[in-house]
Amino acid sequence: MTVNKARKIRDALIVAGFAIVLLANVYEPLFLVGTAVVASCLIPHFLYNKCPHCGKQLGRNEGKYCQHCGKQIDD
Numbered sequence: 383m384t385v386n387k388a389r390k391i392r393d394a395l396i397v398a399g400f401a402i403v404l405l406a407n408v409y410e411p412l413f414l415v416g417t418a419v420v421a422s423c424l425i426p427h428f429l430y431n432k433c434p435h436c437g438k439q440l441g442r443n444e445g446k447y448c449q450h451c452g453k454q455i456d457d
């Protein structure tokens with residue numbers, strides 16, 4: 383799992399989750415499903431959004447370089 387892949391999965395989960403939440407206007411129980419999908423984006427975020435060089439959490443850093451060691455992230 384690369385950082386870029388984890389970011390894409392996380393973004394896809396957020397978009398899908400919000401889409402499901404919007405559908406809750408039609409079918410209310412979908413609200414919980416959508417919330418669960420949005421919350422699940424935290425899993426790839428915390429497990430894989432790490433620098434491949436120093437292993438530290440990148441947090442909100444969406445850039446190409448690690449803010450801890452300054453090395454390039456995408457691989």
Ligand SMILES: [Zn+2]
Nearest residue numbers: 433436448451
């Ligand atoms: Zn680093």
